[in-house]
Structure formats: structure tokens, C-alpha cells
Amino acid sequence: MHDNTYLIILACAVVTYMTRIGGHMILSRFGSPHYRVEAALEAVPTAVLTALVAPSLLNQGPAEALSIVIAGVVALRGSLMISVATGLISLVALRFVLG
Structure with missing residues (x-):
């Protein structure tokens, strides 16, 4: 280099x-920041992840779309790390099954 x-x-x-x-x-x-500032800062990782993932939902195949939906459902109940892990695992499994 x-x-x-x-x-x-x-x-x-x-x-x-x-x-x-x-x-x-x-x-x-x-x-200490205002509670609204704290809430906004806590939403940043989810917003960034959504901005990175949304194009795949619209432009990729069914495996990607289904795994994003699965990760979204898991995110409603679990933490961000659990939903990301679930999304990755389901993506690998769905790509294997769906091709």
C-alpha cells in the first residue's frame, strides 16, 4: 500500500x-439530558439499522424480506442484539431453504 x-x-x-x-x-x-433527548439517543441505533436494512427489504429476494420481518417481530419483544442475531440466523436458514 x-x-x-x-x-x-x-x-x-x-x-x-x-x-x-x-x-x-x-x-x-x-x-443529565432531558428525557426526550435520552429517548432520541436511545432510538439512534434502531434508526440506523433500519436505514441499512430497508433497501434489502425492497430490493432483495424473499429470504431477505422474511428475515427482516422475523427480526422486526422479535425486536418488539426482545433487545436489539437478540433481534439482530435472530435476523442473521433466519437469513442464513432461509437462504439455505429458499435458495
Whole structure:
């Protein structure tokens, strides 16, 4: 790899770290956040996951669509990690069964 590649990777790592720690630093200045801010921040992982998964629901095959529906149903009752794991396991199984 070229020397520039290492610099780009390092710069991306630094920027990513700064954006992550920057949010914590800003929120820590205000004490405990308002309950609505907390609720919004807790919804971010689910919103990001939805934005990543939604195109697959519309553009991929039936195995992907069914596994997204299964993961969504599990997410109504369980944690995010359990729903992601269930979605991945069902995707592998459905791809094996449906082809």
C-alpha cells in the first residue's frame, strides 16, 4: 500500500473517534439530558439499522424480506442484539431453504 493509504486510514480513525467522543463531551457539559433527548439517543441505533436494512427489504429476494420481518417481530419483544442475531440466523436458514 502507498503511504497515503495509511494516512487516510489514520485520518478516518481520528475523525471517527473525535465524533464519538465529541458527543459525550457536549452532553457532559449540560449535566443529565432531558428525557426526550435520552429517548432520541436511545432510538439512534434502531434508526440506523433500519436505514441499512430497508433497501434489502425492497430490493432483495424473499429470504431477505422474511428475515427482516422475523427480526422486526422479535425486536418488539426482545433487545436489539437478540433481534439482530435472530435476523442473521433466519437469513442464513432461509437462504439455505429458499435458495
